[in-house]
Amino acid sequence: MKQLLQAAFMKQKINQTEHYLTNVLSFDNLLLNTELNKILKSGGKRLRPALLLLVGEYFKNDKHDIIVTASMMELIHMASLIHDDVNDKADIRRGSKTINSLYGDDIAVHMGDFLLMETLLQSFNVKQTQLILSTLAYLAIEMSKGEFAQINSFFDISQNKEDYYYRIERKTAFLIAESCKLGALLSNGSPDEVLAFYKYGYHIGLAFQIKDDLMDLDEASVLKLGKPVGNDLKQGLLNLPLLLVLETEFPEKEKVCKIVQEKLPNGEKDISFIKEIIVKYGGIEKSNEILDQHIDLAKQALKSLNDNQILNYFYDGADYIKMRKI
């Protein structure tokens, strides 16, 4: 990803995007100006705009609309982070105090909403307003459904791999897939090209989430993220490695199910026990295999496209998802 962002053509596009974002976030109101710019300047991977811009680059699309749309994807992501911090009761994000910790939940929620509305208004600056707005509406609905499904699934041992995919498609994959698809549609890609980029984004989105699941169980990774090992499970979230183990029969299964259903009565001790079970019965290996399958499917989706130097960055991007440490 770092390599992609440092490529000369991308640097220029990313700079244009950053410039656009700074302009959008210039408000007369001091509070909005300060807090929203603080989030913007605090960094972030810029994964979604980068992918959209890269798809545009594949088609040699130099139109300003692609910059506007890439910026919108980042703004939507920023608004969702503000709301996530309220949900997670987070005090710090990327080294700065969160809006909710400074001003309370109510103001943070409304500021996130305000940012969302400002984002929607940007779509009236591009030609394909209807396309962009319908994508954003679709994402708002589906992402919320995914999160609802996730909360409803907490500590539920009857869920299976299908339920898991339903959640992670909506939580993560659709946004990345739609970003890639928009890049192709805004560049007048053919239906086959649009589908190829959508599939690429969809599979790296799933891979991204599975990698997150794996990192949640990896001590070195969670140390970097500043979270405890098994944080997802602590909240009641049953991730892929555990679900894959629960699909099989093993002597400790009844005990594991009981612990989960009773919401981990012994806290850290239960988390360590379940982590041991996941390792013992191959949950990590199996999840890694599935992660690899999605990386392969993402790469396969690109095969139908015209060979083009830009495609190498997509292949590298897929590998980055697997190798990333944070």
Add this chain to the structure above:
Amino acid sequence: MLSLDEKYFSDNFYKSLIEKLEIEGKSIFAYFPSFYSVEELTSVIKYAINNTSEKMLCNQSVVASVFQAHIFSQLSLQSHLVGRLKQKSNFFSEHWLEYAILAGDYFAGRYINAFLENDCLDELKIWVKGIADLNQQLATCKMNEDEQYKLITCTLFNNAISLLGFEEKLFKLEIDKERATFLSRSEELVMFMKRLII
């Protein structure tokens, strides 16, 4: 020619509304019992019933968009009144805050779609601008929970009747025969919403 009830409150309208009010198999009113007021949710529709005739509600697409968008926007913005929700709702799941924030985002998607499905892009732009202003006030002005609620309900109501064209034509049109049908089906909507909420 379609009658008013067929235009606005057909069986499909109810079916579609039920679908859209449900999130993951459960109505929004079941997530937050006794929180939303049916009077506010249907206020624009009732106002339209009392103050217009079919002639006035001539642009079918705009009317359909505004009726739906008003309901979904109320649900979206009221779900994000976290402080009020904490005070007023008599039932909380352990995850009520997450549900509330997600419901707000979900219904934002729904009101955008309400305009898009009827090809009302200009009206959507006006609507979004109005909600952006509203959010700016909510985020930056000191208000208590009741003042926030009042600001939301009044602003959305005013924006909706303005889009419906009431400002110029209010009270001027004659009530025609078809209004009776319109009224009965609209009352049905209010009853329907009440049933869902209770």
